[in-house]
Amino acid sequence: xxxxxxxxxxxxxxxxxxxxxxxxxxxxxxxxxxxxxxxxxxxxxxxxxxxxxxxxxxxxxxxxxxxxxxxxxxxxxxxxxxxxxxxxxxxxxxxxxxxxxxxxxxxxxxxxxxxxxxxxxxxxxxxxxxxxxxxxxxxxxxxxxxxxxxxxxxxxxxxxxxxxxxxxxxxxxxxxxxxxxxxxxxxxxxxxxxxxxxxxxxxxxxxxxxxxxxxxxxxxxxxxxxxxxxxxxxxxxxxxxxxxxxxxxxxxxxxxxxxxxxxxxxxxxxxxxxxxxxxxxxxxxxxxxxxxxxxxxxxxxxxxxxxxxxxxxxxxxxxxxxxxxxxxxxxxxxxxxxxxxxxxxxxxxxxxxxxxxxxxxxxxxxxxxxxxxxxxxxxxxxxxxxxxxxxxxxxxxxxxxxxxxxxxxxxxxxxxxxxxxxxx
RNA sequence: GGAGGGUUGGCAGAGCGGUUGAAUGCACUGGUCUUGAAAACCAGCAAGGGUGCAAGCCCUUCCGGGGUUCGAAUCCCCGACCCUCCGCCA
Numbered sequence: 001x002x003x004x005x006x007x008x009x010x011x012x013x014x015x016x017x018x019x020x021x022x023x024x025x026x027x028x029x030x031x032x033x034x035x036x037x038x039x040x041x042x043x044x045x046x047x048x049x050x051x052x053x054x055x056x057x058x059x060x061x062x063x064x065x066x067x068x069x070x071x072x073x074x075x076x077x078x079x080x081x082x083x084x085x086x087x088x089x090x091x092x093x094x095x096x097x098x099x100x101x102x103x104x105x106x107x108x109x110x111x112x113x114x115x116x117x118x119x120x121x122x123x124x125x126x127x128x129x130x131x132x133x134x135x136x137x138x139x140x141x142x143x144x145x146x147x148x149x150x151x152x153x154x155x156x157x158x159x160x161x162x163x164x165x166x167x168x169x170x171x172x173x174x175x176x177x178x179x180x181x182x183x184x185x186x187x188x189x190x191x192x193x194x195x196x197x198x199x200x201x202x203x204x205x206x207x208x209x210x211x212x213x214x215x216x217x218x219x220x221x222x223x224x225x226x227x228x229x230x231x232x233x234x235x236x237x238x239x240x241x242x243x244x245x246x247x248x249x250x251x252x253x254x255x256x257x258x259x260x261x262x263x264x265x266x267x268x269x270x271x272x273x274x275x276x277x278x279x280x281x282x283x284x285x286x287x288x289x290x291x292x293x294x295x296x297x298x299x300x301x302x303x304x305x306x307x308x309x310x311x312x313x314x315x316x317x318x319x320x321x322x323x324x325x326x327x328x329x330x331x332x333x334x335x336x337x338x339x340x341x342x343x344x345x346x347x348x349x350x351x352x353x354x355x356x357x358x359x360x361x362x363x364x365x366x367x368x369x370x371x372x373x374x375x376x377x378x379x380x381x382x383x384x385x386x387x388x389x390x391x392x393x394x395x396x397x398x399x400x401x402x403x404x405x406x407x408x409x410x411x412x413x414x415x416x417x418x419x420x421x422x423x424x
Numbered sequence: 425g426g427a428g429g430g431u432u433g434g435c436a437g438a439g440c441g442g443u444u445g446a447a448u449g450c451a452c453u454g455g456u457c458u459u460g461a462a463a464a465c466c467a468g469c470a471a472g473g474g475u476g477c478a479a480g481c482c483c484u485u486c487c488g489g490g491g492u493u494c495g496a497a498u499c500c501c502c503g504a505c506c507c508u509c510c511g512c513c514a
Contacts, residue, residue: 042474045483052483055495059442062494072494079494223504242434242471244452365471367434367452374471 001360002103004034004096017106020113020322030099037092044085051078101205102212105357107322108331114321120334121321126305127314129338134401138341139392140272143169145403146423149273161262163273168421172407173280173391175414177255180282180307184384188303190253190284195233197256198224203236206362208328208354215263218277226259230283231381238287239362243377245369249296250287253384255280273388274346280387286380289366290356293378297353301333304349304384310410313393314338316345330355333382337389341396348389351382 007014011027018026054075061068112121143149148169154162165173184190201223204210209217209228218226227233234252243250258281269275284303288296301317308315320332329352336345356376359365365374398406404422407415 038474041483045474048484049482052495056443058494063442068494075494244434363472370453372453372469 001100001357002106003356003360004030004100007031008034014106018103020107020111021104022115022323023104026099030096033092033096033099037089037096040085040089040092044082044089047078047082047085051075051082054078101361104327105208105330105355107325108353108355110319111325111331112319112321115323117320117324119321120318120324123317123319123333125314125316126309127312127338129314130340130397132340132399132401136340136343136396136399137403138272139339139395141341142395142399142403142405146405146421148421151272158277160270161275161277163276165273168415168418169391169395171415172394172411172421173387175411176390176394177280177282177387179411179414180384180387180390181253181255183307183310184253184282184284184303188251188306190251190303193234193237193252193254195230195237195254195256197227197230197233197259199227199232199236200224203232203239203362206236206239207232207358208361212327216261218259218261227256228260229258229281229381229383230254230256231285234283234285235287235358235379235381236362238364238377241364242374243287243364243366245289245366248288248366248377249292250285252285252287253282255282255387257281272392274392276388279389282384282387284351284382284384287364288378288380289368290375290378293353293355293380296378297331297333297351297380300380300382300384301335301351304335304351304382307385307390308335308337308348311390311394311408312410313390313397315348326350326352328352328354328357330357335385337393339393339396340399346389347386348393349383349385352380354379354381 002014007027008031011031014027015025018024054071058068058071058075061071112119114120137145140149140151143165144151146167146169148165148167150164150166151162154164157164181192185192198220201210204217204225209232217228220226233256234254237252238250257278259278262275262277265275273279284300286293286296286300305315305317315335315337318334318336320326320329320334325332332350332352334347335349335351337348338344339346355378358379359376364377364379366377367373368375394408394411395405398408400406400420402422404420406420407418412419
């Protein structure tokens with residue numbers, strides 16, 4: 001949510017910011033409603049003040065045994081007027097909220113201009129792309145040949161975009177998640193959290209998935225949804241709270257399942273387990289001060305990168321351009337891992353600095369040391385990493401000519417000492 | 425699912441329908457004292473919003489929404505959540 005006061009004071013900057021998002025200028029429309037709302041509010045407050053004063057007066061008169069009838073009649077009139085005013089004010093407030101809640105975050109100054117992912121800017125490539133003296137297969141070919149990955153049965157059970165893994169592939173996925181969480185908690189200072197994977201609408205509003213992106217979510221009840229990412233419960237952990245500056249930064253990580261309806265991506269990545277309705281992800285969330293959030297963004301991205309480095313996977317980091325940056329983010333780094341089977345880089349992590357955008361929506365504040373009052377915290381989130389996609393990457397990058405898969409060294413302890421997966 | 429109890433400021437915890445935005449304690453901030461610190465003592469300390477150059481003034485908020493009343497944290501109704509007991513159950 002954007003700061004209306006800021007829009008009021010910087011209408012041109014606001015319109016320019018929206019233009020970067022491909023949206024028409026709308027400060028005029030917004031501020032018109034805002035000005036009207038405030039005039040109604042001021043009027044209402046004056047009525048209220050008069051009513052309060054009269055009510056107190058009545059109390060005094062009555063206490064001293066006087067006759068307060070005239071005053072009582074006057075207040076009754078004020079009340080009707082105030083009622084109508086309140087109604088109008090509420091309508092205007094709702095209009096304003098509806099408009100504000102679908103406006104995307106203001107992009108950071110250093111986000112490159114561009115319309116689509118084509119204009120994302122590559123920042124660095126790390127690791128050596130592996131070479132094969134045979135044609136590398138895609139993960140699902142490998143998995144099916146091993147008899148440990150079954151899409152047809154999954155479709156029978158659940159429909160398209162599901163998979164059943166088994167045996168050492170299932171174990172490998174579990175090992176990956178455990179490895180990631182261990183690195184983040186034992187080495188990077190994140191607190192492991194096991195949050196609910198079903199949340200209320202208000203939580204989704206807080207992180208920005210609602211009201212705009214409801215069709216991407218699975219709804220399980222009147223006001224209950226499956227989470228599309230653990231960013232939602234983790235970030236909402238601080239909703240409606242006022243933290244001490246000494247509690248920041250808060251670094252949280254969780255290994256959870258995520259659920260996405262993938263509405264609108266029909267026909268995209270239909271083969272294999274690249275794009276599923278249900279997938280595992282290790283998520284990182286940081287709650288920081290405004291001064292520290294940019295630095296924290298780099299740190300978080302480095303934490304995600306470190307997982308790839310330790311798995312010996314080649315990757316590149318891109319900064320998303322203005323047209324590709326998500327609704328709630330000021331700036332986003334995508335990490336793309338090399339997939340030999342596809343002969344290309346594919347997204348495996350996305351690290352975003354949301355600034356105070358989510359904090360404003362969920363009223364998450366802190367007390368800056370040495371200052372009076374409170375400020376909104378900054379929130380960041382990043383995958384560290386998408387577990388299913390990491391499984392894909394390991395399978396494809398560590399495949400051997402006979403269809404077996406070597407286990408990356410870092411994972412061997414998590415695989416009970418096993419060094420490769422091969423068909424029996 | 426059935427019965428009852430609860431939800432008050434950063435936390436704990438009072439609160440008769442009428443100057444209660446809310447006692448008290450803790451925490452926090454400033455000061456006195458001290459070589460320094462601790463302790464003790466004194467003082468300050470809710471959030472959001474409107475208006476104003478400013479000082480300030482005003483409004484809202486005691487889980488949320490309705491209602492009663494001249495006036496509600498206090499009374500009534502609905503909802504959410506929490507707790508206890510019973511039933512069912514992974």
